[in-house]
Amino acid sequence: QSKPESLAMMTWGGLWGDGMAKNVDTPFAEKTGVKIVQDRGSSPVERITKLKISLGNQVYDLVQLHDGVVPLAEAQGVLEELDPNSQNLPFLAAVPDRFKRKGWVAMIYSALGIAYNPNLVKKPPTSFADLWNEDYRGQIVLPEITHSIGPYIIPIGAMAAGKDARDGEAGFDMLGKMAALDPIWAKDTDTIMSALVNEEAAVGLLYKSQTYTVRQQGGKVEWVFPKEGAISYLSGTGIAKNTKNKALAEQYVNMTIDPSTQGWVAEVFNYGGTHPDTLAKLPVELQERVQFSPEETARIVDLDQEFMSANRGQWTDRWNRIVSGG
Amino acid sequence: MGAVFLRLIVGIALTLIMGPILVVLIVSFSSGDALVFPPPGFSLRWFVEFFGIAEMRNAFMLSIVLALTSACASALLGLLGAIYVSRNRNGLSTFLQMLIMAPLVFPALILGLALLLLYKTVNMSVLPGLFIAHVVVCLPYAFRAVLTSLQSFDTTLEEAGQSLGAGPVRSFMLITLPIIWPGVLSGWLFAFVVSFGELNTALFLTGPGIVTLPIEIFSYLQFQGNQLVVAAASALQVLIILFVLVLAERLVGAKQLVQR
């Protein structure tokens, strides 16, 4: 197998793609002589579709996905399994199991909690349940259903109602009540952040990491780890099924979880790196930003992504009926 | 009274059409960090920033080339289709009309997927595939514009041409075309504009390293991309295209003056 000129990777554009290009792709090219060509044009689900259609003659080598769609990608069979014994993936073993799937390994983690603006909110919320509050009418910003974490509002609702996160009925019940409070539905995380920055929203669901971004943009927000527990958020890399450059792809995946370089995600995005050794290499101030205390870590909720994924279509319809059908 | 009313509506329409773009144009010169109107001050920093992003530059070039070529192809195909439809009132003419218009409404994303599947089976490479998809999507616009002109064209003029010894092709080129020229031109412009802004079909059809500007912008904004960079990109886009158009108008526009 001759060495290719480049590997093709599907990922997000914007700062993320730029960050990857600068902090992973370039070192990778220096090391192996193989460039990474990013395909930033599609959403995660579309990436899976493209991989699926290309299975017969795979043109992609790598794909980056967040945890929510990994079950779909696996079900569609578009990911190569990551072999923990491969010599190309020496760092894989050290990554904790909750950051790994069969064909995918996360490179960043954070958790979804509540952000609020202390100027606008007199009594800070402490739990997801506190969001269902008449005071916040029209000022709560939430991800809409097409957002990658859009469906999370259902388990969050269920948890707020004191039920199990998998209790869809309870979740939709709460969604109905929330819809009555006229929240700001955001199509992407940037919109959530800008709503908070320009004080359109007083409270909202946000990753801890993005709280700092909002502050950098001039927003005044505090982040709360909800009583019910914050919801885990992961994003990482997989290898395209039937790639023609599997060994190189493995080397690349390995590079994304290299503790010696993984720190950039904290510097640029305030995310934690998934390799356990990464944290220690960060400055203290940064460590604080990305870190969760052991007590918190214990309370981080890992949603049942397979269950969520299986229900996504049905939930989307139901969500639409409630929010858009009125 | 009537004239004042007319001007008022023209004003309203132009405001509606230009308003949002003007805001974006003005904001692109902002010295601030966020897209707010009015901007806190003015600078060219976002343009500098834009030029620093190689992907944007490449995408911009690709989009221009793609828009030019697919606009020409659609204008040509639209012209051919419109000729047939305007001169025949039979089943095929109705069918052709519906067929050409259909891609306009069929959700482009789905069409893109189906085209991708097709391309995979016939092993079409990315660029021609993208070009064809753009032609299919732009064709309805070019077609409608040309058809409008052809429907009001007096065909005895073509007969006159034939009586003077011009074959159908020549009488079309020398008589019909110059007279319906404004229609063809606006059809071409429609196609150009649509191709340049086309996002959804291309979502599936772009390949690694081959990205059109709308997709580049779309993906750039996916993850904390700065909106002002995009605003600057758009401003640049508008200015360059305006420049090209004015130039084109200078070159060919004079001939138009006597036409009516």
Place this chain on the structure above:
Amino acid sequence: MKTDSTTSAGASDVRFVSVEKSFETATALHSLDLEIERGTLFALLGPSGCGKTTTLRLIAGFEQPTRGQVYIRGKDVTGIPAYKRSFGMVFQNFALFPHLSVTENVAFGLQMRGIGKDVIRQKVAAVLDLVALGKFADRYPRQLSGGQQQRVALARAVVFEPDVLLLDEPLSALDKMLREQMQVEIRQLQHRLGMTTVFVTHDQEEALTMSDRVAVMNHGRIQQAGTPKDIYDRPRTEFVATFLGASNILEGHVRGREGVRAVVDVAGNLVQVSGTPVSKGKLRFALRPEKIVLDPQSGIRAVVKDVIYRGAQTFLYLDMGGIALNAVLQNTAATPADIETGTSVGLSWETASAVALEDPT
């Protein structure tokens, strides 16, 4: 097909064989037979809507016959498109190219024939002078008056000296002076180049003076074709007689024969009528008003109903024993200026002037 096209004589330039033409809503031509010899100036004459333009368009190939064949130079051209036939045409509505100047309009046909620029310039200038539009070379059609546009159309059709020239009322928008001038020009051009010319007109005088042969059409049928004098002097039907200049159509009972002529009793007056085989029953015949002269000695008498002065002529409306009769007198000095309404006058005419008509009573 093959046999058909070869059997047709070489001398006829245009030939229609039982051509019928129907539109969605109406039939314009009923089984038309027509033969136009090479090099003749052929006039199609007929009332509005009789099918003249349609005939021309069939020759041109802009319409295809619903039934029947069209031959040009002995070749069956039915189905062959217009641009493969070589002809110049003046359209009834001119069909000038609005985006081209007068010069460019006229030059068009020459350019199509790949003629050199200098030659084109010369020819265009010459033909524009011919139609007296030299000064208007740079105007656009919409900047011209109706008659000027028509002349441009004429110039455009003749400038490239086509084999066949089709003219659809090419002079209708011109004043008499210009019209006569153009008639002469067309005639000369036609003679010089020997081009077969089919000329549609609703002006019988024009048809008579200009053409070698005339066909009179009515209701999509050709009523009579022949030389102008033939048709004028010996109309075969009432329609032809009345359409080609005024004619009195009289009717009477045949009383006997005098040589080749029938003697007919019209309201008590015995009149000789030429060109009829009948010797019994009713007979209709035509008598042109200008053939009638006032003849105090004549036994045929009529009462003057009305006198109308009309420039060069005076029109008399007469009553001959209950039958209306018109006569036209030229206003020479010899014309009795004192004809008064109500008086009785004597009438006479040459016997050859009364022509029997064929069509059924």
Place this chain on the structure above:
Amino acid sequence: MKTDSTTSAGASDVRFVSVEKSFETATALHSLDLEIERGTLFALLGPSGCGKTTTLRLIAGFEQPTRGQVYIRGKDVTGIPAYKRSFGMVFQNFALFPHLSVTENVAFGLQMRGIGKDVIRQKVAAVLDLVALGKFADRYPRQLSGGQQQRVALARAVVFEPDVLLLDEPLSALDKMLREQMQVEIRQLQHRLGMTTVFVTHDQEEALTMSDRVAVMNHGRIQQAGTPKDIYDRPRTEFVATFLGASNILEGHVRGREGVRAVVDVAGNLVQVSGTPVSKGKLRFALRPEKIVLDPQSGIRAVVKDVIYRGAQTFLYLDMGGIALNAVLQNTAATPADIETGTSVGLSWETASAVALEDPT
């Protein structure tokens, strides 16, 4: 302004005061003065491009004068748009609405006046019968022949019985029979309704037979206006004399006077010319060909150059002592059928037929 408009007499329906009309490229009318009395049928006559259509369009208000004023019923309407003036119009190019059927086209003007449906149906049917298009009521313009379209245009303009009717060559596409019939209809309608009618034509015969008054235009100027007989018999300029029917324009030296007439020496023949004050120098005068009779006794002699047979008439081309002279003889039985080229004939005419011309030699 105000005074101007009140001083103009009430009886004139249309009045032009030094109206000039220029287009970008040319001046169509030069300082035109015109007065059309209420209820008259006024003919505008002139060669192609002389400004007839332009004059009509100024009355209609489709064009505004570059200089001068237009008055209608004594009111200065310069600047008032067309739709505020009330008139019916036949356009030179018909301008039928292509999207409306014949009935709908004709009904348009009635509908604009809010007339009831039943009345409209009746009136439309009646006027379509008048123009012999009853059968074509449901056709669309493009399905009609040229003449049929023109008749629809005429029907459309008259059906709502406008105060002022503007007709731009309304009969140019019709054959003689239909044309004469339409002339009568228009005349009758005009008489019955008393509508002021301005009628553009390039056909002098039409102008003479139909109208109460005629204005002869040339190069954007009115050359002469008056009753038809006036203009025909006493043309003031060479242009009028030759444009209105053929005329021989002769020139000679005044040798003396005989009462109100001048005695002129034309190529050796002494001729009396009426209507001139001069008694010395050169004089030009007009003599219509049909006024000339063959008179073997006459001292005025000419050589026959050519004889042309033309239906009802025979044309003689004569040479009178080096001066070309035309004569027209009516083909009555009395016409000497044996005039031969080259023979010498004697000529005579009534002295009043020779009319002196005003324009400079």
Place this chain on the structure above:
Amino acid sequence: MNRVLPASSLLYAVALPPLVILGLFFVVPLCYLLFVSFMTNSGTSLFDLEPTLINYAEIFTDSFYLLIIRRTLLSTAIVLILCLLIGYPVAFYAARLSARGRMIMLMVMMVPLMVSNVVRAYGWVAILGRRGLVSSSLTGVGLIERPVQYLYSFEAVTLGLLTILLPFMIVSLTNSLTTIDTRYTEAAYSLGASPWRAFLRVTLPLSSPGIASGLMLVTFLTLSAYVTIALLGGPRYKLLVSLVFDSVTTFRWPRAAALSFALLIIALIIAVIIQLVVRPNRVQGKG
């Protein structure tokens, strides 16, 4: 016999290139999608090879879909009417400009369309958002107390669609209006029509090819204007096309295909209605 191709077969040849291109690159994929739309949605593949009618049955029986369809039709109708009402006067004005003036106007209207919808939406946010131009100037003047959100509403979507679609309408109409001979208007005046009635009875019907073209473009574009609807309408104001995209994000391709066909059928029906009502062919003198 050397009989040449008659003109009609040349005309036939003219129809061929668009037919071939669209046949290969539109009809073929479309047929495939039609096939897909009758298959079962799948979790492990693009679709499961199990024929079903459920994708269509859902659309035409489910009250939610019916609501969305009604809403889609309503908004299309409103956008159409507004486009026509605003576009016609503008086109009327443009048609009276010089050729050069029209050209400039055309460009002024087309150039904004070249800017990505996403970016244009920013413009709208900057104008209509809670902290946008309108809201802040109204608060500034004191007309409203608190900043108001004008986005994410029916009005915002309509306004957004108008800005994109008006140029298509205006240009179509202008093209048509400029070809109308002034003598027809003159003829109407001569028959006693006021300018207004001359317009209604003559100019308007004679511009019907432009009206038909404009209306069709606007209809089709409204029906498929996903980005504008999503950005300005938000999730509360979804139309049929939004559901297509929702199906895609949830990897239900058969359903997305079925919805697309529903959209196509609705569009074609509207197109036929437009054709029947506007009757662009009457300009050529055919009923």
